[in-house]
Amino acid sequence: MTTVLIADDEADHRELLTLVLERLGYDVVAAGDSTGAxxxxxxxxxxxxxxxxRMPGISGIELCRIIRESPTTESLPVMVVSADVHRHQMTxxxxxxxDDFLSKPFSRAELAARLEALIGDRSCAARRSAVATRAAMLAARQARLSEPLEITAPVRRIA
Structure with missing residues (x-):
């Protein structure tokens, strides 16, 4: 089952999002700040x-930067959620x-559609990346096999 992390300092928002996501079939883990996330x-x-x-301490924007800088989480799908819908904040x-910005208030249908697209896009990208890696490895192997062998040691002739 797909697990979604909710990072929000407002307990009511965490509970509401948890309820909605669980009803949509997701497992949920939640944190009240960036450190917990x-x-x-x-x-x-x-x-x-x-x-x-907006969270105390490390903001959600900074948390997103930290997620992207870590090799273990750099490809994690991230949706920023905020009541502050200024273009500057979104940018x-x-x-x-x-990967996405969702403005509060939002409908359950909009959250579900965006989250599904976000998770689906990542899994498709990961599959494309894996296929491209395999193709590159096969091409490199084929190139090595088609190269002429160089013999560096002297050859002894048997009479």
Whole structure:
């Protein structure tokens, strides 16, 4: 089952998102701040993250940057959620590495559609990347096999 991390300092928002996502069939882990979110991410098993922009300490935007900088989470699908819908805020979130920006309030249908697309896009990209890697490895192997062999040691003739 797909696990989604919710990082939001508002307990009511975490509970509401948890309820909605569980009804949609997702497992949910939740944190009230970025430090807690990073701890949950370090445990592994998270398939996507919904991050509120405004949190105490490390902001959601900075959390997104940290996620993108870590090799273990750099490809994690991240959706930033915020009631602050200024174009600057959205642009900043996207520049920090967010894959999507969802403005509060939002409908359950919009959340479901965007999250499904986000997770589906990542799995398709991962499959494309794996196929491209395999193709490159096969091409390199074929190139090595078609190269003429060079013999560097002197050959002894048997009479």
């Amino acid at each position: 990073l701890a949950l991410l370090s445990e592994g098993g998270v398939d996507a993250a919904l991050i509120d922009v 900043t979130a996207l520049h920090a590495g967010a």
